[in-house]
Amino acid sequence: MKTKVLVYDDNEMLRSSIRFLVESEPEMDLVASLPNAQSVEQDIVQYKPDVILMDIDMPLVNGVQAVARIRKIEEDLPVIMLTVFEDNENIFNAIYAGASGYILKRHLSEEIAYAIRTVLNGGAPMTGSVAKKVLKMLPRAKSQEQEKSNLTEKETKILELLVHGFSYKMIASEIFISIDTVRFHIKKIYEKLHVHSATEAVSKALKNRLVE
The missing domain is CATH 1.10.10.10 (Winged helix-like DNA-binding domain superfamily/Winged helix DNA-binding domain)
Structure with a gap:
């Protein structure tokens, strides 16, 4: 059975790129690619994803707010944040909201498949520069x-x-x-x-x- 991936990102071109990257992996299937997370609770019921890729900066409901809403109904559903931001506030807000991983969009082509596999195996994937920044802050x-x-x-x-x-x-x-x-x-x-x-x-x- 294929891993079902649900994507939220308000950039249509990026959503197309993510679809290509996910569906290039034989064991993965992109079940939906949505421009915002306003109906995230209903989306989870409808699509039953195994993992969610979540843009952090979206209109209506941003990624951090969406993760917090997801955690109220799905404690263990993996959510990997996708972002151009590498600042401390976004990193920690995402992690404390319950994000399972944090990767930068400029590294998507190299990291997205690995990040999905890692999070499904119990890991917490982060782009290397983000992990280093997190540790340096401590x-x-x-x-x-x-x-x-x-x-x-x-x-x-x-x-x-x-x-x-x-x-x-x-x-x-x-x-x-x-x-x-x-x-x-x-x-x-x-x-x-x-x-x-x-x-x-x-x-x-x-x-x-x-x-x-």
Whole structure:
């Protein structure tokens, strides 16, 4: 069964480009491509997407507002933000609203298929420059919450890689462990942080400065 992708972007030319990129992947199907997210709740019921690609800057209802509305009815539906913006406010507003990933439009052709696969495998994809900006914004001093998290050194490293947008397979390769071991450690991370998904873990890591 193909992965069903729903797209929101007010730029018709970009929507056409995204359609081409998504439908070039044999396991993906673009079920709808819409100019705004005003009826996002009804759209989800109608199209039953597996993942949403969401422009952050749209008329009527912007991407951050749309993500917040989605999270009220679908806690785990992956939403990847698409944007030309690389500023701190947009990044954090999107992440705190519940976005699952954040990629820049100028990198769409190289990153869109990878980002979709990554988010469906539990990762939190981000364009490299965005991930670096997020980490640079965080003070290096450990916060009180970090002390309370009780994460081991390896768990902290895995959480940091999740923040960078690494998939389970990439994490396994980076620190030389099996994917099953990655899953074991991530389960422990979720338990210690009291979260249920990679998106929540990344959001808490950023909010509470759990990684350097």
